[in-house]
Amino acid sequence: MSGHDHHDPGFIRKYVFSVDHKVIGIQYTVTSLLFLFLGFALMMIMRAQLAYPKADFSFLENIFGEAGFVGGTMLPEFYNQLGAMHGTIMVFLGVVPLAVGGFGNYVMPLQIGAPDMAFPKLNMASYWVYFTGGVVMICSFFVEGGAAQYGWTSYPPLANTQPHLIGQTMWLVGMVFLITSSLLGSVNFIVTIVQLRVKGLTFFRLPFFVWAQFITSFLLLLAFPPLEAAGVLQLMDRVAGTSFFMPDGLIISGSPAVNAGGGNPLLWQHLFWFLAHPEVYVLILPAMGIVGEIVANNTRKPLWGYRSLVYSVIFLGFMSFIVWAHHMFMTGMGQSMSIFFQTTTMIISIPSVIILTALILSLWGGSIRFNTPMLFALSFLPMFAIGGLTGLPLGLAASDIQLHDTYYVIGHFHFVVAPGTLMALFAGVYFWYPKVTGRMMNSALGKLHWIGTLVFLNGVFIPMFVQGMAGVSRRLYDQTHYEHGQAVQEWTIASSWSAWLLGIAQIPFILNFFMSFFAGKKVDQNPWKATTLEWAAPSPPPHGNFATEPEVYRGPYEYSVPGASDDYSPQFVK
Amino acid sequence: MSAPVIRYIDEPHPITGLTNGKLGLWLFLASEVMLFGALFSSYILLRVGADSWPDGWDVLNVPLATLNTVVLISSSVTMVMAWVGCRLNNLGKFRFYMSLTIALSLVFLVIKTIEYKPKFEHYEAFLADGALVKGYEGSESITGHLDENDLDKDYILFSPDAVQHGTSGDDEHSDHEKGGEGHAEQIRINRLDIDRLTNFGPKHSNFYGLYFTMTGLHGLHIVGGIAVNLYFLLFGTGMFRSNPAQFSNRIECAGLYWHFVDLVWIFLFPTIYLL
Numbered sequence: 001m002s003g004h005d006h007h008d009p010g011f012i013r014k015y016v017f018s019v020d021h022k023v024i025g026i027q028y029t030v031t032s033l034l035f036l037f038l039g040f041a042l043m044m045i046m047r048a049q050l051a052y053p054k055a056d057f058s059f060l061e062n063i064f065g066e067a068g069f070v071g072g073t074m075l076p077e078f079y080n081q082l083g084a085m086h087g088t089i090m091v092f093l094g095v096v097p098l099a100v101g102g103f104g105n106y107v108m109p110l111q112i113g114a115p116d117m118a119f120p121k122l123n124m125a126s127y128w129v130y131f132t133g134g135v136v137m138i139c140s141f142f143v144e145g146g147a148a149q150y151g152w153t154s155y156p157p158l159a160n161t162q163p164h165l166i167g168q169t170m171w172l173v174g175m176v177f178l179i180t181s182s183l184l185g186s187v188n189f190i191v192t193i194v195q196l197r198v199k200g201l202t203f204f205r206l207p208f209f210v211w212a213q214f215i216t217s218f219l220l221l222l223a224f225p226p227l228e229a230a231g232v233l234q235l236m237d238r239v240a241g242t243s244f245f246m247p248d249g250l251i252i253s254g255s256p257a258v259n260a261g262g263g264n265p266l267l268w269q270h271l272f273w274f275l276a277h278p279e280v281y282v283l284i285l286p287a288m289g290i291v292g293e294i295v296a297n298n299t300r301k302p303l304w305g306y307r308s309l310v311y312s313v314i315f316l317g318f319m320s321f322i323v324w325a326h327h328m329f330m331t332g333m334g335q336s337m338s339i340f341f342q343t344t345t346m347i348i349s350i351p352s353v354i355i356l357t358a359l360i361l362s363l364w365g366g367s368i369r370f371n372t373p374m375l376f377a378l379s380f381l382p383m384f385a386i387g388g389l390t391g392l393p394l395g396l397a398a399s400d401i402q403l404h405d406t407y408y409v410i411g412h413f414h415f416v417v418a419p420g421t422l423m424a425l426f427a428g429v430y431f432w433y434p435k436v437t438g439r440m441m442n443s444a445l446g447k448l449h450w451i452g453t454l455v456f457l458n459g460v461f462i463p464m465f466v467q468g469m470a471g472v473s474r475r476l477y478d479q480t481h482y483e484h485g486q487a488v489q490e491w492t493i494a495s496s497w498s499a500w501l502l503g504i505a506q507i508p509f510i511l512n513f514f515m516s517f518f519a520g521k522k523v524d525q526n527p528w529k530a531t532t533l534e535w536a537a538p539s540p541p542p543h544g545n546f547a548t549e550p551e552v553y554r555g556p557y558e559y560s561v562p563g564a565s566d567d568y569s570p571q572f573v574k
Numbered sequence: 575m576s577a578p579v580i581r582y583i584d585e586p587h588p589i590t591g592l593t594n595g596k597l598g599l600w601l602f603l604a605s606e607v608m609l610f611g612a613l614f615s616s617y618i619l620l621r622v623g624a625d626s627w628p629d630g631w632d633v634l635n636v637p638l639a640t641l642n643t644v645v646l647i648s649s650s651v652t653m654v655m656a657w658v659g660c661r662l663n664n665l666g667k668f669r670f671y672m673s674l675t676i677a678l679s680l681v682f683l684v685i686k687t688i689e690y691k692p693k694f695e696h697y698e699a700f701l702a703d704g705a706l707v708k709g710y711e712g713s714e715s716i717t718g719h720l721d722e723n724d725l726d727k728d729y730i731l732f733s734p735d736a737v738q739h740g741t742s743g744d745d746e747h748s749d750h751e752k753g754g755e756g757h758a759e760q761i762r763i764n765r766l767d768i769d770r771l772t773n774f775g776p777k778h779s780n781f782y783g784l785y786f787t788m789t790g791l792h793g794l795h796i797v798g799g800i801a802v803n804l805y806f807l808l809f810g811t812g813m814f815r816s817n818p819a820q821f822s823n824r825i826e827c828a829g830l831y832w833h834f835v836d837l838v839w840i841f842l843f844p845t846i847y848l849l
Contacts, residue, residue, distance in 0.1 A: 115578030118594040187601045191594050195582050221605050229612035236787050241777035244620065244784075258770055260779040262624050267616055274612070544578035 017128075019120035020543055024127050025106030026436065029429075031127075032098035035134060037506075039089035042082045044499055049074045051496035053478035067146060076477045080149035081167070083475070085137070087152025088171065091279065092178050093134050095421055099286035100182075100220070101130065103428050104189060104213045106436065110534035110541060111207050113198030113550045113572075118191040126184035133177030140170035147171070151475065153276070156234060156245035156268050161252050163238045172235045179228045182220045189217040198533070200552035204310070205571065207532045207556040208296075208303060211310050212289030215317040216282050223278035223321065230271035237263075266331055273324035281320045283417050284384070285313060287424035288355055291377045294431050295359055297530045298374040299366030300567050302557040305358040312351035312358075319348040329397045330404045338397040345395035352388055356381065372446030376427030379454050380420055387415030390465065405475070408468025411461045419457040426453070426509070434527045438539040439520030445512040452505025459498025463491035529568050532556050536572040584820040599827045603834050610838055613788055617845065620780050628781050630847040635689050639847045642685050643839065649678035650836045653803075653829045660822035665814055668825075672807045675832070679800050686793055693774040693782070695719060699732060699763060700770045728765045785846055792842055795835045802828050 018024060048057060054073050061069035068078030109117055117123045140147040145165035150158050159168055193214050197206070206214075236242045241259060245268050248261040296303045303309060325333065325341040360381055368374065390412040393399040403409060426449075433441045470488045472479050479485030479492065526535040534541075536550045550572040558569040581587075582594050590597065621627050630636075652674040659668030700715045718734035772778045776786040806825060813821045 114580075116580060118580060118582075119598060120580070122598075183602070183605055187598045187605075190601055191598045194590060194597060195587050195592075195594050196580070221601060222608050225605050225609035226612035229609055229616065232787065232791065233613075233616060236776060236783060240775070240783075240786075242780070242783035242787070243777070244616070244780060248625075260770075260772070260777065260783075262620070262780050264620060264623055267619050270619075271612055271616070 017124060019116075019124050021105050021109050021117045021120065021123060022436070022541060022545075024123050025102055025104075027127055028097050028101030028105055028130070029103075031131065031134070032094050032102055035089050036094035036098065038138075039086050039094050040503065042086045042089070044503055046079060046082045046086065047496035047499045049079055049477065050479070051493045053480050077149055078146065079477045080151075080475075081141070081147045084148045084151050084154075084171075085141070088137065088148070090417075091152065091283070092175070093130075093137065095283050095417060095425070096182070096279075097130060098425055099283065099421065100189075100213065100216060101127065101185060103209075103286060103290065103425070103432070104185075104216075107432060107534055108189065108210055108213050109192060109196070110435075110537055110545060111210050111532050112193060112196060112201055113533045113536075113546065113552065114192060114196035115544045115546070117188050118196055119188050122184050122188050126181045126188065129177050129184065130181035133174045133181060136170055136174035136177060140167045140174070143167055143170065153272060154234065154268075155272075156237065156263075156265050157247065157250055157252075157257075159234065160237045160245055161257075163241075169235065169238050172231045172238070175231050176228060179224045179231070182224055186217040186220040189213055190221065193217075198550055198552055201533075201571075204307070205552055205555050207289075208292035208306065208309055208313075209286070209289035211313055212285040212292075215313050216285045219278040219282050219285075219317055219320060223275045223282075226271045227275035230268055230275075233271075234268065266328070266333060269328050269331060270325070273327045274321075277324040277327065278317075278320040280413070280416070281316060283421050285316070287380065287384075287421040288313075288359070290424045290428040290431070291359060291380050293530075293532070294373050294377040294427050295362050296557040296559065297431075297528050298369040298371065298377075299363055300369070300559045301362060301366045302555075302559055303358065304361040304364070305354075306555070306557065308354055309358050312354040316348065316351040316355075319344060319351070323348050326395050326397075326400075329400045335397075342395055342397050349388065349392065349395070356385060356388070371430075372441065372443055372450060373427045373431035375447065375450045376423050376430065379450070380423045380427065383415060383419035383423060383457075387412060387417075387420050390415060402471075403468060405473055406468035407464040407472050407474055410474050411464030411468060414461050414464070419454070419461065422457075423453070426450075429513075431528070432534075433516065434520075434523045435534055435537075435539050435541070437517055437520070438522060439516055440523055440527065441516040441520060442512050445508040449505065449508040449512065452508070453502065456498045456502035456505055460495050460502060463488075463495040463498075466491045467495075526570075529566070531558055531568050531570045533572055535570065584817065584823060593823055595823055595827050596830070599830050603830065606834060606838075610788075610791075610841075613784075613791070614841070614845065617784050617788070620784065624780060628779075630849060633781075634785070634847050636847050638685055638689050639843055642682055642689075643843055645678050645682050645685065646836050646839050649675050649682070650833055652678060653832045657822060657825045657829050660814070660818065660825050663818055665811070668814070669807065672803060676800055676803050676807065679796055679803070682796060683793065686789070690786075695722075696774045697732070698772055698774065698778065699730070699768050700772075701763075702767050702769045725771075730763055730765070730768075730771070731760050732763050733760050788842055788846065792835070792838055795838070799828070799832050799835055802831070 015023060056072035057074055058072040061072055068075055143166050145167055147167045148171035193210060233244045237244055243259040243261055243263040245265050246257060246259050246261060246263040247265060250257040292303055323341060323344045325337055326345045329338050394403055394409060394412060430441055430446055467488045470484050472485050480489055523539055525539050533550055537545050552571045553574050554571055556571060560567045561569050586593050652671045656668050656671035656675060659671055697720050698715050698717045716734045718732050720730050720732050724730045774782055776783045810821060
């Protein structure tokens, strides 16, 4: 290989069509942060309609044109497009690519001491397929009739009723790209973790973050294909006129649907949730992994119950495949089904509680360093707890009857994903930024970002529990149309203002992210005095990662070992 | 800066006993199992929920499908032989058997096309309540052929198949049995008397929808396999000479994929044609 040592691959090969996992990780991170911002922007527009229904939004009309507004008033169709695309973008284009594609790609090979992923070209393909899927999704806003408007779940028969609108068809095509991307990525992750660990790095010496990525990859690998099958079936329904999801005797806008009938709308829901429930754990497991790393590092103590954490993650991954129908209690699928799925749902809460408990107990007796990543990681714990505990009434069929499809559900899963996962992802950005760029992020701006984000995220989502208990349906375009909605309209307004202020609270982060790249304090290879392998590489790591191949001598979190000279004993130091 | 050296590309990992490529391929196949598993599950759910379901052997072309099964299994055998050619370091043998594999896969696709085509030219008209079509009173639907130029007119000229009272199912074979002379006289049906007019394509019913979706998706996998095999046949010679171990590894992986595609057909054939 020496002939290639000083070969300069050129700008395009090095930064655009790169096969280096670190460049791809950065590409994923930047792209998904942009998508997160886009999804958030869509939501801020929705919040305007929700807080001030049918008010004059002429300033928005000037931006979006006639397609979404009439005389300054937002059209319900446009509102529905915003809602469907907010969910799709946040889940499939924002959080998962950031947590898995971004952090996983960048950090995981470093943490196992590998020079790169097992299949570098496949890794590049995975990113560009994801990128294409994202482009297809965004383009769907500009076609006639606009983007998909049937919710991120795309339930048929509704999603099939307007086959002439190609927004939904583009949504399905975009999903096929995203599924392909995550398939390529997950195969790559699993092979890399199984095959390319350095000498001495046994499975039970793996950092918790790697374990989380490992299980996440299995979920992506095995749960996504059924959604692909469902997507193909719905595509056939829309394009080829089949009726897989169109029941007999369907009346659309007053006239009988012209198709063969005999289809089953519940089939879509089963296939969809077979993906979408494991997807919830795809969203949360990498976040738990990040929090685990940061908590251990900043308490200067080993993680409490490392093995229980690992076993819990494995069990959680397995159980996540058999809880999907708790999303369907209200479909009339039958009581025995509901009982089975509420039982499995109660069982799956056990490993989640074990993980959270272990993370909290890790804090006990530690001399905690309250730096920016730690503040974000610490706030993950109560936020995820609220998200998890508010899920219990939804997981029990009886109480779900009251709460199903209300804002309570929105509040519940956003508490898991937004104040939960997003807090952990921000923590990860602050934690690994010095590794990626060789410079620290500014601490004052970081703390400003943290307090604003924490306060306003709660301001956005706590009102939703109140709305939901009052019975406000999650898909309403104007809740003041109903009396029970009028009663809680102030909460909606509070939630909307929190959302807009949350947007302002991100300004310090954006400034910090770009300014620190040029002006941040330069750091050595291990600024946090951490123990895992990524800190054995220079900051930023060169192509090939390690100057000499590291070897691992101990477990991942050997902090404050009695008798050791430092309060941390890295895995890579004999 | 040296280029990263990734291990276990051509020699297996001492503990797992697998090369990276083979482990990756097995994982990919696991995901494919979930994809086709979801489709088979959909088939079961839709079939048990259906009011009526045609017998596969009655409405589909079983002899052609049987022939296709033989063709596909043979191609799996030639695929193994191509791999053997690699292992024996015999380029001629590899090329011969790889070409044969590709040829057999193309034959499979041609037969599939022959099987698909008549279904798109054969129509069924579901008649509106009370409609009287001369000679066909009491039948809910009639099947036959029509001039496709008529599809946008307000009437159609329909050449019905031989009348089969009491069944509304389609039968390709009845066409062949009748030979050229068999069509009954053309009849003219007013559009208003027709509830739904459809060819025997995917939109005809869920049976045909699943038939086309599942065999179509399987066909796409065949096309993918042909692309991969063609790549190895046309551009593989360099690696065959420079790194025979890795090349035969790749052929083995391509072969694993090919056997999987074959296996899917082994499940598809009885499920759709025979049950």
